[in-house]
Amino acid sequence: MKEKVEQSLPWICDKCKKELALNKVKVSYLGGNFEVELMKCPECGAVFIGEDLALGKMLEVEKGLEDK
């Protein structure tokens, strides 16, 4: 799941008031584990998943795993 994530998102973590930074994140589905780089709050660790990613590459990988 290699998705080019925009490095300069305008979003900030509302709780910590911090700018998000690209960081390695582990995701899993149906026993499949992946490490991907996603935007994340450096303080609380909240991970940002945008609509394009969720409905694009992520959905594709989900569907692929469901048929495995």
Added chain:
Amino acid sequence: MEKNLIESCENCLHDEPAASTAWCPIHVDVVSFMGEMEKGDFKKAYKLLEKRMPFAGIIGMICDHPCESACVRNKLDEAIAVSELERAAVNYGKTPPKKGLPVPKTGGRVAVVGGGISGLTAAYELDRKGFEVTVFEAADRLGGSFWSFEGARLTKEAIEEELKTLYTLGICVRLNQRVDGDELNRLIAEFDAVFLATGEWEQKLEIHPETFQAAKLPIFAGGGLVYDNNSVIYAVSSGKRAALSIERFVKKISLTASREREGAFITPLNYNLEGLEPSPRVKKTQELYTEEQAMNEAARCLKCRCAECEKVCPHLRKFAVVPKSYARQIQINDNVIMGTRYANKMINSCAMCGLCTEKCPISIDMEEVIRQTRQGMVEKGKMPVSAHDFALRDMEFSNSSLFYMVKSPPPIPEELREKRERELFTYPRLSFSKYAQSIFKGDAPGTEKMDFLFYPGCQLSASYPEYVEKSYKYLVSEIKEGVGLMLGCCGAPADWAGRSDLMELSSERFMQVWNETGRPTFILACSSCCAVFERYMPEIPFVSLWEMFDRYGLPEKAISGEGKVLGVHDACTTRHNEAVQVSLRSITQKLGYKISELRYNKENTKCCGYGGLVYYANREQAADFVVDRINESNDDLLVYCAMCKDLFVEGGKSTYHILDLIFGEDLEALSHRKMPNLSERHENRANLKKKLLKELWNEMPQSEMRHRTDLIISDEIWRIMDERYILLEELEKVISHAQETGEKFFNPADGTYLASLRIGSVTYWVRYAEEEGKNRVVSVYSHRMELVKE
């Protein structure tokens, strides 16, 4: 899956030959041949002849065409002129026989006695099988009875040209060599086998009818020695079959094993001629068909092949499968250990409506094949989660305290009961309002008698809660034997999703309710419920609401149809329930409508596209079903299943639910009233329970749906939510969670917030903007992949 189910798919007739091909002793592929002839590709057609027919340039001209007697068009008008078309193919498409590569002669040596049709056929076939062949012919030229056709249909040159093939192959030919008994013995000693095709022989030979072997000797016979029908094509067939026997004999392989269907046979395919118009055979205007005449005559060929299921099913057509190929794909899919299960999508796109079984000449039960396949996938943990997740959660909702309930008949005051009994014969219909006024005096004892339990189902309650309310009020006012009420979901989604575990729990609950309430008869208003009751709870008696209306009379308020014509779309889940179909038609007529029967009706009805949960697993496929059905009739449709109506209206067809006709007022508007969205469907169910509890039993529900009042959701967002199966409840939970915890992202550029929450196995994201104390939803989406907390 049950073994016999797979076996039944193996028996699928789709690959069975046409009657003509089966009855042809050498099994020329008549259907493909006709296909090429129709296209005018005479060369290809000729090649197809050559494939089964040695010396096609001659045989094609003189074949005595037994196939024509088998042609199914005989039952309709007249057989296809196969023989004439073969001659046309020879004339317009004959190409010089290809110089086949010489086959290494390693098989052995065979003597062919007699250079007539069967002898030459055997010689040719044996040469191709790698035998060194010597032909002994008594006359001074090859060809035997070929020459009797000279002039009439064949020129001398044409015969000679074809016979040249034999020489070019390098087959040894000895002319003027009469073989007698002594000579035959000599040949037996010299050759590995002898093929005897002399037309007559000096002594009677005992010849095996299948292998053509004479006694147990290395002698095989053909032509007139085995068939006395004087048939050219049977002579060819005997030569081919004897050649195979000789090969097996020399190689010491069983002569008889796996030789079924070698000669002419009757195909099990019984081609359906229903709906076909007679069209006479194209007449010849000269000795041979012109090219155009040949093409036209070939176009009359029905290209017989069993596709009865495919013809009626958008699903089988979409995936280009028939039971045989379907079952094979299922088995391959089931056996995948590493890699992708490509058939998952197909398996989840079947509507499980059973129409293919109705149409199948051998009644292959694909609905059960799919059911068991899905169950197997669930058991192995290989069912794609997202396919049925929403429908199963919807079922869970319907069986939660927000909707589910079982109630005894509401209390009816004594005086009303007496009044009703007195008036039952003269004025059977009470006004609801009067009834409602009188039963809410509060102190009336509840009726204990409960012969019936009304179970409207989850989808009718979601789409048309007001009709459920009116129907129930009608039932309690009309039926003195007591009608209780049960709300919930029958379990159909579990059945369709292969969740036998949930189905079992559901049926257990029904059995328990039924026993505890004194075993009432269920009154069902949904065809899917009927099917589930029949399949999983056969002990529980049920009757459809339509039968009750038919038996007890319709509400007086119902507006007359004034002769309007409606096409009845029967629900696929009750294709075998005649009582449902008959009563529905009866009440429709009583309401003043005329019925136009659709081509596919009653037991042959089609699915609307909701069945089998196709609607959730493959929306595109569901839409195919809708289009297929609504294009069948120009009349407005009448349905009796909520989902049928919702899907047809969504597809743009004016459609009435039977309850529209009974309880509706502005009928025109009702015929294209859009279905409520997914969130409203939950809401409608919960509100129905609340309303009925309050009005009829003067009770409050234990739990209620409460919604935020600060959300602004545009039509476009509602549409997206439905498309993505996101409910208002979920959206609200995300925003509430963000507001309670402060966990959200903020976009200073446009002032929107983005919040997420994992609910069950889905993570929901909502982007929203605060606007004057309200929250305007900007976008919603979800994913199933989970972030691993570190």
